[in-house]
Amino acid sequence: MHDNDCLFCKIxxxxxxxxxxxxxxxxxxxxxxxxxxxxxxxxxxxxxxSCADEINETNSANVAKCFEAIAKIAKAxxxxxxxxxxxxxxxxxxxxxxxxxxxxxxxxxxxxxVI
Ligand code: 5GP
Ligand code: ZN
Numbered sequence: 001m002h003d004n005d006c007l008f009c010k011i012x013x014x015x016x017x018x019x020x021x022x023x024x025x026x027x028x029x030x031x032x033x034x035x036x037x038x039x040x041x042x043x044x045x046x047x048x049x050s051c052a053d054e055i056n057e058t059n060s061a062n063v064a065k066c067f068e069a070i071a072k073i074a075k076a077x078x079x080x081x082x083x084x085x086x087x088x089x090x091x092x093x094x095x096x097x098x099x100x101x102x103x104x105x106x107x108x109x110x111x112x113x114v115i
Pocket of ligand 1: 007018019030031032033034035042087088094095096097098
C-alpha cells in the first residue's frame with residue numbers, strides 16, 4: 001500500500017531517484033541526501049507505515065525485515081566497529097518525513113549521544 005503524496009514511497013517506486021544500497025521484497029535502503037556521517041543510510045519498509053507509533057501486530061514483520069536488512073547493510077558497508085540506528089518519531093521526535101525509516105549512521109566514531 002502506497003501513499004501518493006509520500007516522498008519515500010516515491011523513492012521506493014523510482015519516481016524520485018535515490019542512491020540505492022539495498023532492496024528486497026519488504027525493504028528499500030538508500031543514502032541520505034544530507035549525510036551526518038561518512039555512512040548515512042535510510043532503511044524503510046516498502047509498506048507505507050507513517051511512523052513508529054503506527055507499528056502494530058499486523059505490520060510489525062516489516063520492522064523485523066528492516067533490522068535484518070540493517071545487519072546485512074552494515075556488513076556490506078564495512079561497519080565492523082559499530083554504528084548507530086536512529087528512528088525519529090513524530091513532531092517532538094524530530095521526524096520530518098512521515099514514512100517510517102531507520103537511519104544507519106556510521107563510518108566514524110560517533111560522539112553525540114542522546115542516551
Ligand atoms: P527524519 O528527520 O524524518 O528522521 O529523516 C528524514 C531524512 O530524510 C533526513 O535525514 C533527510 O536528509 C532525508 N531526506 C529528505 N529528503 C530526501 C530525499 O529526497 N532523498 C534522500 N536520499 N534523503 C532525503
Ligand atoms: Zn510512504
